[in-house]
Amino acid sequence: DTAVSQTPKYLVTQMGNDKSIKCEQNLGHDTMYWYKQDSKKFLKIMFSYNNKELIINETVPNRFSPKSPDKAHLNLHINSLELGDSAVYFCASSRKDNRLAGGNSYNEQFFGPGTRLTVL
């Protein structure tokens, strides 16, 4: 009964390859996110989706393309992988966002276990 799951857990690949990471949540949440955690442990938002619609794209290169086939899934596809893409990628989900619910919504974000991507 895992709340937010990601696959794969580890991903090792060569520079230039294309890879995907999958994320699923069974919490019935409307909003899903991708965060990147680099080697210094900095956690940074990449994308946010609400009901399958892209809400936030935080200056992420075009090589990264999120896809949300339904509101329970948010996948991340990365083209032409570079060394600097090596990081841990976390998917997260939450209920309706603050703005839609008038600023008082319950906004706890639940994180997936992470995918450690290593680009060689």
Place this chain on the structure above:
Amino acid sequence: GENVEQHPSTLSVQEGDSAVIKCTYSDSASNYFPWYKQELGKRPQLIIDIRSNVGEKKDQRIAVTLNKTAKHFSLHITETQPEDSAVYFCAATLRSGYALNFGKGTSLLVTP
């Protein structure tokens, strides 16, 4: 841009002592401030949060205070135990209301 500053970056305390981590934020529209604990190799997990209409919240040994005027909030852990050792992140909601802007983390070490 919107920033969350977190201090200190590392903190070492003796078991039983208190630990305090401080954060400041720049976006006056931020209205939700969670704290996450991340153990080595694990996912971040929420330990406590506070909304902008509240000044203080406590849950057993953990408390959070918020000063909206000064735009800073703090995490207080009392009677620390070795299992409290982890990286702690503060965060604030981005202006849009979606997603979180995280501080750079505090590595807390509690020595027996």
